Amino acid sequence: MNVLELDRITKRFGRVTVADELTLSVRQGDAVGVVGPNGAGKTSLFGMISGDLRPDAGEVRFDGHRVTLLDPSVRCRLGIGRTYQVPRPFLGLSVFENTLVAAQQGARTRGRASYALAARVLGETGLADLAGRPAAQLGLLQRKRLELARALATRPKLLLLDEVAGGLTDPEVTELVALITAAREREGLAVLWIEHVVRALTATVDRLICLAGGRIIGDGGPLEVLASPAVKEVFLGTADALTEAEDRDA
Numbered sequence: 001m002n003v004l005e006l007d008r009i010t011k012r013f014g015r016v017t018v019a020d021e022l023t024l025s026v027r028q029g030d031a032v033g034v035v036g037p038n039g040a041g042k043t044s045l046f047g048m049i050s051g052d053l054r055p056d057a058g059e060v061r062f063d064g065h066r067v068t069l070l071d072p073s074v075r076c077r078l079g080i081g082r083t084y085q086v087p088r089p090f091l092g093l094s095v096f097e098n099t100l101v102a103a104q105q106g107a108r109t110r111g112r113a114s115y116a117l118a119a120r121v122l123g124e125t126g127l128a129d130l131a132g133r134p135a136a137q138l139g140l141l142q143r144k145r146l147e148l149a150r151a152l153a154t155r156p157k158l159l160l161l162d163e164v165a166g167g168l169t170d171p172e173v174t175e176l177v178a179l180i181t182a183a184r185e186r187e188g189l190a191v192l193w194i195e196h197v198v199r200a201l202t203a204t205v206d207r208l209i210c211l212a213g214g215r216i217i218g219d220g221g222p223l224e225v226l227a228s229p230a231v232k233e234v235f236l237g238t239a240d241a242l243t244e245a246e247d248r249d250a
């Protein structure tokens with residue numbers, strides 16, 4: 001069953017087209033990577049799924065609902081959780097409080113249930129020992145973990161990850177991949193993951209799409225998509241980086 005359907009969505013900013021009659025389906029439990037050169041429209045695509053951005057035309061359907069015109073908070077309660085490229089915790093709140101807000105507002109839990117959910121997610125994301133620390137005092141990996149914890153605490157059916165591996169060391173990427181894989185296995189959630197760290201994607205996803213100019217120019221198994229001439233062409237300057245990542249993973 002499809003959890004997400006984008007039906008010919010179009011979005012333009014002046015002369016820049018970030019989605020050009022883009023059609024995409026994601027099935028329940030799928031893990032789909034999203035790559036594309038800078039400015040391809042990846043983050044805008046997430047915005048139209050999460051509700052931060054409205055398409056000019058086309059429809060977004062989630063879990064049987066037409067959500068195209070719904071606010072982000074409503075979509076979140078329906079089961080769309082997302083992380084942002086630049087983590088957005090409430091800096092004045094502790095790690096636990098940040099996660100609790102997500103459990104209450106996103107998953108609509110109350111009282112003891114919300115405390116239990118927040119505590120469980122902090123355990124799963126390796127943040128339990130930092131529960132009382134103000135978010136402002138966290139390092140990069142810990143902020144990324146908190147971003148993930150906040151998204152998971154909304155109990156999503158679809159998790160949108162926007163470059164959660166960027167800026168991390170190799171062992172940190174491995175830890176993050178394990179964490180995301182475990183969350184998928186436990187919750188059966190679908191994942192859409194924008195990532196420049198291709199190694200993280202190839203280790204996690206079953207399917208990769210490549211965006212360029214607001215269109216999908218590659219869709220299929222990760223290695224097959226990365227090897228396609230159309231995808232290599234749009235990456236020109238970074239083609240070597242992609243090949244190196246493939247070689248490392250082989």
Ligand SMILES: Nc1ncnc2c1ncn2[C@@H]1O[C@H](COP(=O)(O)OP(=O)(O)OP(=O)(O)O)[C@@H](O)[C@H]1O
Pocket residue numbers: 013016018036037038039040041042043044045
């Ligand atoms: N709110 C906005 N107003 C005007 N232009 C925008 C807006 N949001 C995005 N754009 C433009 O749309 C294009 C696509 O941006 P988007 O962030 O979706 O790309 P991306 O594929 O996520 O890029 P990156 O890999 O660099 O994060 C860019 O040229 C960007 O400048």
